[in-house]
Amino acid sequence: MVVSNIKDVKGMKIEGPVVKAMTKRVLISPKEGWEGYVMRLFDLEEGGYSPRHSHPWPHINYIISGKGILHIDGKDYEVEEGSYAYVPENKIHQFLNRGKETFRFICIVPEEGDQ
């Protein structure tokens, strides 16, 4: 089991040719008892984005704060605090921060998808 707070979880900054201004925190995984799934928290700072890609596993998402775009399969969806999504496997997708504040979202994946 685990009871904790994201303030106590060190974030890993991710920058690269296809990802910008992203920080990742792993919150709940098989190590804490959740067989087969991993709950991660991502922050995108102003101008940040996740990779535009697809993979053979789905995403389960909930937007905690900020304003952005969730791109799925050729379509842009405006998302903000309280938005949620199920992104099916093998669909091209991407998150983009379109506001000034941090865009923070939960992203749950099957264990094999936590890369």
Add this chain to the structure above:
Amino acid sequence: MVVSNIKDVKGMKIEGPVVKAMTKRVLISPKEGWEGYVMRLFDLEEGGYSPRHSHPWPHINYIISGKGILHIDGKDYEVEEGSYAYVPENKIHQFLNRGKETFRFICIVPEEGDQ
């Protein structure tokens, strides 16, 4: 798939001898593609609480806003925005709002636990 916002999901108020001032929203379930799991959102208004009970499935929780107590197996944990928990199966547990604002949290359960 689904992309939506909790503002567009009707809440179901739950009141009874063991639960107070609770509203439930079902966000993502097998119907939207998530095989085997259901993501729900719960609001507890001032003074509200969920049932103190146990069941043979775990909870995966993330606290969106407010301040409260997560009771697990004889111990009270103070939780607030950014807190998260994995509550194992068969442990007595309960959420209690201990603030003036709404205590809002995500609660993910295996499909058989969405009751």
